[in-house]
Amino acid sequence: MDSTTWYVTASVTFVGMFVTAVLFRSLRTRRCNSCVLLHGKTCIVTGANTGIGLQTALELAKRHARVIMACRDPNKARIAIEYIQSRTKNGSLVFKPLDLASHVSVKEFCKDILEEEHTLNVLVNNAGVMGHPYQLSEDGIEMHMAVNHFSVFLLTNMLLSKLKESSPSRIVFVSSALHKRGEIDFENVKGKQTKAYANSKLANVYFARELHERLAGSKVDVFTVHPGMVDTELARYSMSKWLWTLLYPLRLLLIKTASQGCQTVVHCAISEELEGKSGGYFGACVQEPWPEVSSCKETQLKMWKTSKEITGL
Ligand SMILES: NC(=O)c1ccc[n+]([C@@H]2O[C@H](COP(=O)([O-])OP(=O)(O)OC[C@H]3O[C@@H](n4cnc5c(N)ncnc54)[C@H](OP(=O)(O)O)[C@@H]3O)[C@@H](O)[C@H]2O)c1
Numbered sequence: 001m002d003s004t005t006w007y008v009t010a011s012v013t014f015v016g017m018f019v020t021a022v023l024f025r026s027l028r029t030r031r032c033n034s035c036v037l038l039h040g041k042t043c044i045v046t047g048a049n050t051g052i053g054l055q056t057a058l059e060l061a062k063r064h065a066r067v068i069m070a071c072r073d074p075n076k077a078r079i080a081i082e083y084i085q086s087r088t089k090n091g092s093l094v095f096k097p098l099d100l101a102s103h104v105s106v107k108e109f110c111k112d113i114l115e116e117e118h119t120l121n122v123l124v125n126n127a128g129v130m131g132h133p134y135q136l137s138e139d140g141i142e143m144h145m146a147v148n149h150f151s152v153f154l155l156t157n158m159l160l161s162k163l164k165e166s167s168p169s170r171i172v173f174v175s176s177a178l179h180k181r182g183e184i185d186f187e188n189v190k191g192k193q194t195k196a197y198a199n200s201k202l203a204n205v206y207f208a209r210e211l212h213e214r215l216a217g218s219k220v221d222v223f224t225v226h227p228g229m230v231d232t233e234l235a236r237y238s239m240s241k242w243l244w245t246l247l248y249p250l251r252l253l254l255i256k257t258a259s260q261g262c263q264t265v266v267h268c269a270i271s272e273e274l275e276g277k278s279g280g281y282f283g284a285c286v287q288e289p290w291p292e293v294s295s296c297k298e299t300q301l302k303m304w305k306t307s308k309e310i311t312g313l
Contacts, residue, residue, distance in 0.1 A: 029260040030285040032267035038065035042119050042166075043269065045069060046098060046155075047127025049076040051232030052174060055262035056124055056269070057093070058084050063270065066092035068117075070109060070127070072099040100127055100151035101137040103311060110158035119166040122269045123159060125152045125204075126174040130197045131238030141190045141310070148200035153207055154311040160220070167219035168275060172268045173208045176201045177226040177283070180291045184299060189306055205281075205294040206303040212279040221278035223268035228283060229254070230261030 001009075043060045047053040048069035057067050061084050071077040077095040084093055096112060099105040113120065128148045137146035156171060163169040181195060182202030193199055205224060212222040231251050235244065244251075267285045268274060280287040307313075 029256060030263060031260075032059070032263045032271060032285060034267065034271040034273075036063065036270050036272055038063045038121075038270065040066075040119075041121040042066045042068065042117055043122035043124065044113070044120065044159075045124045045126055046100070046152075047071065049073065049080040051234065051258050052227055052230055052262045052265060053124070053126040054080050054083070055258045056126060056265050058087060058259075059262060059266040060122070060269065061088045061090040061093060064090060064092075065122075066094070068113070069093060069095045070098040071095060072097065072101075072105075098127075098155075100147040100155070101143065103139050103151065103154060106151050106155050107158070110155060113159060114162055117162065120159060120162040121166050121169045122172070123156065123163060123170070124172045124174065124265060124269055125156060126172075126265065128174065128200075128234075129237070130234050131236075132196075133237060134192050142192055142196055144196035144200040145190065145193075145203065148197070149203040149207065150307060150311055152204060153307040154313060156207075156211065157311075157313050160215075163220050164218055168221070169219070170221045170223065170269055171208075171211070172265055173204060173222070173224045174265055175205055175208070175224050175226050177228070179205045179226075180293050182293070184303060186302060186306060190310065202294060203303055203307070206300045207307065209279070209290070209294065210300045210304045215278065219276070221274065221276065223274065223278070224281045225264045225268055226281070226283045227261045227264055228256055230256045230258055232258050232261070 038060060043065045045053050045057045045067060048057040049071045057069060061067050069077050069080060074095060074097065081093045081095060084090065096109060098109040129144060132143045135143045137143055139146065141150055163171065178198045179201035182198035183195065184199060184203060185193060208222055208224045215222060264282050264285050268282055281290050282288065
């Protein structure tokens with residue numbers, strides 16, 4: 001075999017193996033196969049302009065839900081709505097401004113929902129930040145704890161009356177398996193901290209578990225999802241754009257696309273088989289046992305009390 005033939009054969013074999021690996025991974029990803037139709041149902045997705053939130057909104061819109069896109073940037077929200085409409089022809093997509101780095105914004109958003117919306121059937125708490133440089137929110141809270149936990153606490157509690165009125169309804173928390181590395185330092189819960197992302201996700205998991213217990217008998221189901229590693233903009237603060245682009249082949253091979261990554265979120269938001277089965281922790285569309293770290297009732301209660309004090313709920 002001459003060297004040209006050898007290079008051609010090696011390249012074709014490499015590309016073939018790469019494509020097969022990507023296809024294999026894609027086929028192995030579990031998808032939400034619920035055929036339920038959501039006519040007349042209203043769903044809120046926070047951070048619906050990109051990543052997992054955008055794909056979740058698309059899946060809900062495909063099933064004819066009225067989707068409220070709760071985003072902080074009107075321009076990005078408009079582009080996202082156009083993207084979804086071009087794929088679904090769903091005209092019931094509404095942008096409502098929400099900045100989770102501001103309690104004032106959260107309160108205005110909730111006031112609008114409570115006054116303007118007749119029903120609220122699904123709340124997907126998806127928006128989040130990771131690797132954000134140290135910064136305090138408008139309310140003087142470290143950004144991860146502010147966006148990923150305290151504002152989610154405030155928003156969800158403020159919308160509970162509407163969710164109860166519209167029951168059966170659901171609340172889905174988009175958490176992360178990284179919450180297992182978190183620790184709650186109650187002495188410094190608003191301040192600068194190492195592992196701020198993991199800590200904020202752990203705080204959020206405690207909130208989800210306590211909320212589920214408090215909602216017992218209400219027909220408002222609470223689910224927590226860890227989506228796995230997903231190819232989104234989440235690494236925007238921790239990795240330069242050119243490195244991210246350079247890693248594209250690896251990303252393609254090793255991590256889920258946003259469309260694959262949203263499937264467990266959508267499963268928890270709509271699947272009929274989960275009706276009334278509140279309180280679970282889900283990955284790959286399957287319920288998993290709660291990790292040990294998030295199973296301390298005392299910390300769970302303390303987190304609720306602290307969150308209430310800090311948000312002034
Ligand atoms: N990707 C993963 O591998 C992975 C793994 C585990 C868990 N998660 C979780 O999945 C969720 C979605 O993340 P993603 O991966 O889809 O990331 P993403 O592409 O960065 O999307 C994050 C979304 O949150 C929004 N957001 C950020 N700060 C906000 C604020 N202050 N107020 C309102 N919205 C805000 C962003 O809006 P802008 O576009 O305007 O910034 C964006 O829409 C997050 O909670 C994340 O922790 C992701």
